[in-house]
Amino acid sequence: MPVRFIKHVQMTTKIKIKNIPTGYQTFISNGRHGVLGDEPIGVKGTDLGFSPVEFLLAGVSMCKVATVRNVARRKGWKLGYVDAELSQTVTKQENGSLKTRVESAISIQGKITDEQRAYLIKEADNCYVTRIVRGEWEFVESQELKLEIETV
Numbered sequence: 001m002p003v004r005f006i007k008h009v010q011m012t013t014k015i016k017i018k019n020i021p022t023g024y025q026t027f028i029s030n031g032r033h034g035v036l037g038d039e040p041i042g043v044k045g046t047d048l049g050f051s052p053v054e055f056l057l058a059g060v061s062m063c064k065v066a067t068v069r070n071v072a073r074r075k076g077w078k079l080g081y082v083d084a085e086l087s088q089t090v091t092k093q094e095n096g097s098l099k100t101r102v103e104s105a106i107s108i109q110g111k112i113t114d115e116q117r118a119y120l121i122k123e124a125d126n127c128y129v130t131r132i133v134r135g136e137w138e139f140v141e142s143q144e145l146k147l148e149i150e151t152v
Contacts, residue, residue: 022046028055056133057086060102063129068108068120077116080109084124 018027023046024039037055039045050058065082072079086104093099106121 023048025049053088057088057102060127060129060133061086061104063127064104064106064124067124067127068106071120071123072110072112075116077112078110079112081107082109083107 014030016029016031018029019025020027023044024037025046025048026037028035028037036049037052038047038049039051041047045051061084064086065084068082069079084104084106086102088100088102091099091101104125106124108117108120112120
Protein backbone atom coordinates (compact mmCIF):
# COMPACT_ATOMS: atom_id res chain seq x y z
CA MET A 1 0.00 0.00 0.00
CA PRO A 2 1.52 3.37 -1.00
CA VAL A 3 2.19 5.97 1.68
CA ARG A 4 0.06 9.09 1.32
CA PHE A 5 1.26 12.39 2.63
CA ILE A 6 -1.29 14.92 3.74
CA LYS A 7 -0.23 18.45 2.97
CA HIS A 8 -0.76 20.78 5.90
CA VAL A 9 -1.24 24.36 4.83
CA GLN A 10 -0.35 27.00 7.35
CA MET A 11 -1.41 30.57 6.77
CA THR A 12 -0.60 33.33 9.22
CA THR A 13 -2.42 36.63 9.50
CA LYS A 14 -1.18 39.38 11.78
CA ILE A 15 -3.26 42.26 13.10
CA LYS A 16 -2.00 45.13 15.24
CA ILE A 17 -4.30 46.95 17.64
CA LYS A 18 -4.00 50.29 19.46
CA ASN A 19 -6.78 51.09 21.91
CA ILE A 20 -7.02 54.73 23.00
CA PRO A 21 -8.55 56.00 26.27
CA THR A 22 -11.67 57.43 24.57
CA GLY A 23 -14.58 54.98 24.77
CA TYR A 24 -13.29 51.74 23.27
CA GLN A 25 -11.90 53.33 20.12
CA THR A 26 -9.38 50.93 18.65
CA PHE A 27 -7.17 51.46 15.63
CA ILE A 28 -6.81 48.15 13.78
CA SER A 29 -4.10 47.61 11.17
CA ASN A 30 -2.76 44.76 9.07
CA GLY A 31 0.26 46.85 8.08
CA ARG A 32 -1.32 48.05 4.81
CA HIS A 33 -4.83 49.15 5.79
CA GLY A 34 -6.40 50.58 8.92
CA VAL A 35 -9.92 50.73 10.33
CA LEU A 36 -11.50 51.97 13.54
CA GLY A 37 -13.31 49.65 15.90
CA ASP A 38 -15.43 50.73 18.85
CA GLU A 39 -18.36 49.69 21.00
CA PRO A 40 -21.89 51.15 21.13
CA ILE A 41 -22.66 54.13 23.37
CA GLY A 42 -24.84 51.88 25.58
CA VAL A 43 -21.70 50.08 26.81
CA LYS A 44 -19.69 53.32 27.17
CA GLY A 45 -18.16 53.26 23.70
CA THR A 46 -18.36 56.15 21.25
CA ASP A 47 -19.99 54.12 18.43
CA LEU A 48 -17.48 55.39 15.84
CA GLY A 49 -16.64 51.99 14.38
CA PHE A 50 -17.69 48.38 14.08
CA SER A 51 -17.91 46.31 17.24
CA PRO A 52 -15.85 43.10 17.45
CA VAL A 53 -18.89 40.96 16.57
CA GLU A 54 -19.68 43.21 13.61
CA PHE A 55 -16.11 42.77 12.35
CA LEU A 56 -16.48 39.00 12.63
CA LEU A 57 -19.76 39.00 10.69
CA ALA A 58 -18.33 41.44 8.14
CA GLY A 59 -15.41 39.07 7.52
CA VAL A 60 -17.72 36.11 6.97
CA SER A 61 -20.04 38.18 4.79
CA MET A 62 -17.26 39.60 2.63
CA CYS A 63 -15.83 36.13 2.13
CA LYS A 64 -19.24 34.83 1.05
CA VAL A 65 -19.78 37.50 -1.61
CA ALA A 66 -16.15 37.28 -2.79
CA THR A 67 -16.58 33.52 -3.15
CA VAL A 68 -19.72 34.04 -5.24
CA ARG A 69 -17.85 36.42 -7.55
CA ASN A 70 -14.76 34.19 -7.73
CA VAL A 71 -16.75 31.08 -8.68
CA ALA A 72 -18.82 33.04 -11.22
CA ARG A 73 -15.68 34.44 -12.85
CA ARG A 74 -14.12 30.97 -13.11
CA LYS A 75 -17.34 29.68 -14.71
CA GLY A 76 -17.58 32.66 -17.08
CA TRP A 77 -20.88 33.85 -15.57
CA LYS A 78 -21.45 37.61 -15.68
CA LEU A 79 -22.70 39.08 -12.42
CA GLY A 80 -23.78 42.53 -11.33
CA TYR A 81 -23.95 43.36 -7.65
CA VAL A 82 -23.69 40.65 -5.02
CA ASP A 83 -25.21 41.69 -1.69
CA ALA A 84 -25.39 39.83 1.60
CA GLU A 85 -26.94 40.38 5.00
CA LEU A 86 -25.83 38.41 8.04
CA SER A 87 -27.18 38.39 11.56
CA GLN A 88 -26.12 36.51 14.62
CA THR A 89 -27.87 35.54 17.84
CA VAL A 90 -25.93 34.35 20.87
CA THR A 91 -27.61 32.13 23.45
CA LYS A 92 -26.07 31.19 26.78
CA GLN A 93 -26.36 27.43 27.31
CA GLU A 94 -27.12 25.73 30.63
CA ASN A 95 -23.45 24.79 31.01
CA GLY A 96 -22.41 28.45 30.59
CA SER A 97 -21.04 28.08 27.06
CA LEU A 98 -22.26 30.31 24.26
CA LYS A 99 -24.06 29.05 21.17
CA THR A 100 -24.09 31.38 18.19
CA ARG A 101 -26.56 31.11 15.33
CA VAL A 102 -25.64 32.98 12.13
CA GLU A 103 -28.21 33.56 9.42
CA SER A 104 -27.35 34.91 6.00
CA ALA A 105 -29.18 35.96 2.87
CA ILE A 106 -27.46 36.62 -0.45
CA SER A 107 -28.74 38.52 -3.48
CA ILE A 108 -26.99 37.92 -6.80
CA GLN A 109 -27.71 40.18 -9.77
CA GLY A 110 -26.88 38.96 -13.23
CA LYS A 111 -28.15 36.90 -16.12
CA ILE A 112 -27.85 33.49 -14.48
CA THR A 113 -30.30 30.64 -14.03
CA ASP A 114 -31.96 29.73 -10.75
CA GLU A 115 -29.74 26.64 -10.66
CA GLN A 116 -26.60 28.74 -11.09
CA ARG A 117 -27.79 31.13 -8.37
CA ALA A 118 -28.43 28.22 -5.97
CA TYR A 119 -24.99 26.78 -6.80
CA LEU A 120 -23.28 30.11 -6.07
CA ILE A 121 -25.10 30.50 -2.75
CA LYS A 122 -24.08 26.96 -1.76
CA GLU A 123 -20.46 27.78 -2.64
CA ALA A 124 -20.72 30.97 -0.55
CA ASP A 125 -21.75 28.91 2.47
CA ASN A 126 -18.46 27.02 2.13
CA CYS A 127 -16.23 30.09 1.86
CA TYR A 128 -12.78 30.14 3.43
CA VAL A 129 -13.65 32.34 6.43
CA THR A 130 -16.76 30.30 7.22
CA ARG A 131 -14.62 27.14 7.18
CA ILE A 132 -12.14 28.85 9.53
CA VAL A 133 -14.91 29.82 11.97
CA ARG A 134 -16.43 26.33 11.82
CA GLY A 135 -13.01 24.73 12.22
CA GLU A 136 -10.94 23.96 15.26
CA TRP A 137 -9.50 26.90 17.17
CA GLU A 138 -6.66 26.97 19.66
CA PHE A 139 -6.32 30.13 21.71
CA VAL A 140 -2.87 30.46 23.23
CA GLU A 141 -2.82 32.55 26.42
CA SER A 142 -1.89 36.18 25.81
CA GLN A 143 1.53 37.40 26.75
CA GLU A 144 2.72 40.90 27.49
CA LEU A 145 3.54 42.89 24.37
CA LYS A 146 6.80 44.79 24.77
CA LEU A 147 6.64 48.02 22.79
CA GLU A 148 9.62 50.07 21.75
CA ILE A 149 8.96 53.66 22.73
CA GLU A 150 10.10 56.22 20.19
CA THR A 151 11.69 59.36 21.54
CA VAL A 152 11.50 62.62 19.66
